[in-house]
Amino acid sequence: MxxxxxxxxxxxxxxxxxxxxxxxxxxxxxxxxxxxxxxxxxxxxxxxxxxxxxxxxxxxxxxxxxxxxxxxxxxxxxxxxxxxxxxGFGKYLGLQSDFGYSKKAIFEDVEERIETRMEGWA
Incomplete structure (x- = not known):
């Protein structure tokens, strides 16, 4: 640079x-x-x-x-x-890495996956 x-x-x-x-x-x-x-x-x-x-x-x-x-x-x-x-780049480390996608949509998916995992926790 x-x-x-x-x-x-x-x-x-x-x-x-x-x-x-x-x-x-x-x-x-x-x-x-x-x-x-x-x-x-x-x-x-x-x-x-x-x-x-x-x-x-x-x-x-x-x-x-x-x-x-x-x-x-x-x-x-x-x-x-x-x-x-x-x-696009697809997913990287489980996150959508395409720059054009909505951040809200990307993190809604993350939130959903976390909630799914937490349902089985005691």
Missing amino acids: ERGALHGVRVVPNGIPISHLFFADDSVLFCDATVDDTQGVRDILNTYAAGSGQGINMTKNSIYYGSKVKKRDKKIIERTLNIQSKV
Whole structure:
């Protein structure tokens, strides 16, 4: 981000941009849907692979686009990263991880599962 190779996303207009989230052995990278940011992500992944000695299996990865990204740009990004796009991320750790879903709907499901488990408690 300091070099301008990756821009991240801002949760609030004047907030600090978020470029990544890590949990255990999973990572989520955030960037603009541009060729420059895509090349930045590719360079980051290649640097990680070279430094760690770990290969990155791109078939286990996916990309999620904002609603305003053009189809042509999606194809360029997918070709640059050698990655397939998916419709949403599905569930992660039991929570719906698609950004477009209502938080209320996501947490209603969590509340329902907790109540179901608690019914059997003494």
